[in-house]
Amino acid sequence: MEAYEKLFLWFSIALLALLLVALAYTSFAMHVHVPGDAGMIMVKPGQTLAGAVLTTPPFDHPGLRQLGPGRYEAVMFGQAWSFYPREIDVPAGSEVTFRATSVDVTHGFFIPGTRVNMMLIPGLISVTSYRFDKPGTYLLLCHEYCGLLHHTMNAQVVVK
Amino acid sequence: MSTPVVYRTDEFPLPDSQRNLIRWTVYLGFAALTVGVAQGLAQALNYARIDLFHYYPGMRSYYEGLTVHGVFNAIVLTFAFANGFIALTTARGLGRPLNGALLMASLGALALGSALVSIAMFSGHASVLYTFYPPLQASPAFYLGLALIVISTWITSINIFLTVARWRREHPGARIPLLAYMSMMVYVFWDISSIGVAAEVVGMLLPWSLGWSAATDPMLGRSLFWLTGHPIVYFWLLPVYVSWYAMIPRQVGSVLFSDSVARIVFLMFLLIIPIGFHHQFVDPGLSPGLKFMVAVMTFVVFIPSLLTAFSVMYSLEIGGRRAGGRGLLGWFFALPWSDPSVCAQILAMLAFLLGGITGLMNASYEMNLEIHNTAFVPGHFHMTVGAAVALSYMGIAYWLVPYFEQKRLWGARLARWQAWIYFVGVLIFARGMISGGLAGMPRRTAIALVSYPIPESWKLAGILVGVGGALMSVGAVLFFFVLFMTTFFSEPAAITDIPFTSTYVGPALEGWQPRLDRLRIWIGLAILMVAIVYGPFLVHHLPPRVVSMPFRAY
Numbered sequence: 001m002e003a004y005e006k007l008f009l010w011f012s013i014a015l016l017a018l019l020l021v022a023l024a025y026t027s028f029a030m031h032v033h034v035p036g037d038a039g040m041i042m043v044k045p046g047q048t049l050a051g052a053v054l055t056t057p058p059f060d061h062p063g064l065r066q067l068g069p070g071r072y073e074a075v076m077f078g079q080a081w082s083f084y085p086r087e088i089d090v091p092a093g094s095e096v097t098f099r100a101t102s103v104d105v106t107h108g109f110f111i112p113g114t115r116v117n118m119m120l121i122p123g124l125i126s127v128t129s130y131r132f133d134k135p136g137t138y139l140l141l142c143h144e145y146c147g148l149l150h151h152t153m154n155a156q157v158v159v160k
Numbered sequence: 161m162s163t164p165v166v167y168r169t170d171e172f173p174l175p176d177s178q179r180n181l182i183r184w185t186v187y188l189g190f191a192a193l194t195v196g197v198a199q200g201l202a203q204a205l206n207y208a209r210i211d212l213f214h215y216y217p218g219m220r221s222y223y224e225g226l227t228v229h230g231v232f233n234a235i236v237l238t239f240a241f242a243n244g245f246i247a248l249t250t251a252r253g254l255g256r257p258l259n260g261a262l263l264m265a266s267l268g269a270l271a272l273g274s275a276l277v278s279i280a281m282f283s284g285h286a287s288v289l290y291t292f293y294p295p296l297q298a299s300p301a302f303y304l305g306l307a308l309i310v311i312s313t314w315i316t317s318i319n320i321f322l323t324v325a326r327w328r329r330e331h332p333g334a335r336i337p338l339l340a341y342m343s344m345m346v347y348v349f350w351d352i353s354s355i356g357v358a359a360e361v362v363g364m365l366l367p368w369s370l371g372w373s374a375a376t377d378p379m380l381g382r383s384l385f386w387l388t389g390h391p392i393v394y395f396w397l398l399p400v401y402v403s404w405y406a407m408i409p410r411q412v413g414s415v416l417f418s419d420s421v422a423r424i425v426f427l428m429f430l431l432i433i434p435i436g437f438h439h440q441f442v443d444p445g446l447s448p449g450l451k452f453m454v455a456v457m458t459f460v461v462f463i464p465s466l467l468t469a470f471s472v473m474y475s476l477e478i479g480g481r482r483a484g485g486r487g488l489l490g491w492f493f494a495l496p497w498s499d500p501s502v503c504a505q506i507l508a509m510l511a512f513l514l515g516g517i518t519g520l521m522n523a524s525y526e527m528n529l530e531i532h533n534t535a536f537v538p539g540h541f542h543m544t545v546g547a548a549v550a551l552s553y554m555g556i557a558y559w560l561v562p563y564f565e566q567k568r569l570w571g572a573r574l575a576r577w578q579a580w581i582y583f584v585g586v587l588i589f590a591r592g593m594i595s596g597g598l599a600g601m602p603r604r605t606a607i608a609l610v611s612y613p614i615p616e617s618w619k620l621a622g623i624l625v626g627v628g629g630a631l632m633s634v635g636a637v638l639f640f641f642v643l644f645m646t647t648f649f650s651e652p653a654a655i656t657d658i659p660f661t662s663t664y665v666g667p668a669l670e671g672w673q674p675r676l677d678r679l680r681i682w683i684g685l686a687i688l689m690v691a692i693v694y695g696p697f698l699v700h701h702l703p704p705r706v707v708s709m710p711f712r713a714y
């Protein structure tokens with residue numbers, strides 16, 4: 001093989017290694033994590049999924065609760081074609097943990113401009129958290145196709 | 161000293177009946193593309209907030225059209241093209257005919273499957289998009305049709321494997337000619353990859369849509385889908401690689417560098433089948449460890465892509481220099497750009513380069529948090545499947561259709577324009593989609609109809625999508641026009657053969673190289689890899705968690 005071809009190969013391998021290191025670094029050192037396994041909804045025989053969700057804590061009391069100073073948990077579920085609750089209000093600087101699921105089809109759970117981006121899959125619980133430093137009204141969108149009025153499925157996070 | 165990639169260079173004994181079956185298979189794919197493009201235009205304008213799909217006759221919703229676009233372009237077109245083109249390259253590689261009955265059966269299954277799927281989609285009973293995630297439920301005809309379409313690819317595989325096996329029996333000890341080897345590997349790869357979606361459709365969704373079971377398991381369905389849904393992109397791409405490796409060098413007056421590098425690239429794809437979980441980075445129910453492992457494996461895809469870039473660039477450079485190109489980049493401009501087949505495919509390669517970069521961004525597990533399910537994703541894959549693959553199909557068609565029709569290509573100049581217009585369109589389209597996606601604009605969304613106020617940044621992005629999409633549509637229409645004129649109004653010409661190249665470093669009969677042809681080991685390894693990734697998931701997940709009743713509100 002000619003010299004510059006070898007160079008090309010080594011360059012590619014080095015680039016690849018660099019990317020892998022960057023990937024490992026961001027996930028371990030910077031604590032950026034994608035949503036993982038956060039439990040499931042048990043559906044008893046004769047029960048519907050919606051029935052099961054609404055009787056499984058904490059989804060029996062959806063809404064916002066304070067966990068500590070500046071820390072909140074937002075318990076939400078998606079149902080074609082809305083989120084419940086439809087609005088979450090938190091003070092600026094709050095760390096909000098979203099715990100969410102779906103009562104029917106797969107929905108998306110996405111707040112543009114943040115790292116909140118996950119799927120709500122029937123029977124599974126999704127969790128992610130984010131610190132809202134900037135005040136404003138954030139759009140919460142369903143970004144997975146969920147039927148006829150999918151494009152109308154949204155909610156708000158109001159940060160004051 | 162160069163070695164041809166085919167067994168016999170003198171003649172190509174393919175019976176007319178077989179050539180016709182292959183021809184109709186490819187044409188079925190192009191017919192699907194016409195409908196797919198019409199939908200694509202409406203979708204692109206939708207992002208520019210122009211509600212055109214409303215005026216399409218019979219369309220009930222944006223999502224009905226989007227389902228048609230995904231199914232026709234990404235499944236019917238690509239499978240038809242592979243079934244036809246790769247059957248042809250197998251026959252050419254081995255210099256022997258295929259099995260005519262199997263060609264017929266494959267075309268029959270594909271046509272029947274496409275008809276069933278169309279009936280389901282156009283009657284509004286299958287607006288579930290081409291990913292058909294349960295518990296969105298389509299009518300049984302949709303799943304049955306999909307199953308038949310997959311079966312058509314399996315029939316093609318049987319045909320290819322039987323033909324290769326016969327050839328090997330007739331030529332003991334010989335290396336499989338490279339063109340036939342690559343062709344066969346496309347289908348070995350696909351057969352293993354298709355297990356997931358076959359299990360999902362036949363084992364879960366079809367019985368469920370027939371009402372034999374009441375509830376279904378969305379997470380299992382999704383995971384089985386992506387077991388196939390990721391490697392399917394290489395099933396779209398590999399037939400194009402066959403052209404880039406084995407035909408383009410000849411078309412630019414050059415050779416392929418190395419026989420064994422080409423074989424290794426095709427083998428490598430076999431070993432990286434199970435990375436579909438990278439489509440599920442933001443899914444619940446999967447451990448971060450699994451996600452991280454798959455993220456790392458995903459980067460390995462980079463290696464065969466780089467080897468390909470190297471091989472193809474080598475061929476192009478030699479071709480360009482032989483044509484008098486000088487200097488660092490002069491060879492690039494000296495390439496035969498006036499040949500529409502070459503022009504379209506070089507532009508396709510350029511699009512692939514950009515598509516590959518955005519693909520890397522996609523695959524990085526963290527970046528995915530920003531762009532998962534945003535418009536970034538269609539921005540990325542219209543450069544890959546929408547341009548690298550589709551534009552290469554168009555380039556290939558510029559010699560393939562004349563070969564089918566035994567006519568000269570009509571309007572070479574227009575054909576060149578066609579490729580450029582489509583290419584520029586894709587770049588504008590992708591620029592819009594990518595910037596929109598980075599600003600949080602979701603994909604698969606009837607933006608023209610949303611109920612919330614839209615950020616300014618999406619508006620500009622959307623306009624670029626609309627303009628780019630309109631240009632792509634013009635490019636596509638010109639493509640069909642050139643084919644139409646070639647078929648009906650061009651002069652007859654006797655075209656007895658198809659382009660194929662030679663390799664600078666040919667295959668060796670001794671040493672380690674013949675092991676590349678011993679497929680049993682490689683297939684075993686490929687299946688082992690799938691088991692390593694999917695085994696633990698299945699053990700953890702099973703038995704099926706049937707929590708969801710059918711959902712048909714679309």
Ligand code: HEM
Pocket residue numbers: 197200201203204205207226227229230233234237289290291538542545546547549550603604605606628629630632633636
């Ligand atoms: C004139 C050419 C085309 C235009 C204007 C176009 C436009 C679009 C647009 C705007 C979307 C996004 C829709 C959305 O997410 O809401 C889309 C999706 C898609 N396109 Fe195209 N496209 C074209 C050609 C192609 C080709 C040639 C292929 C493949 C061979 C292709 C494959 C796809 C796929 C797989 C999707 C995803 C569908 C889904 O999300 O369910 N497109 N297209």
Ligand SMILES: [Cu+2]
Pocket residue numbers: 078080081106107108142143144145146150153
């Ligand atoms: Cu939704």
Ligand SMILES: [Cu+2]
Pocket residue numbers: 107108142143144145146147150151153
């Ligand atoms: Cu939705």
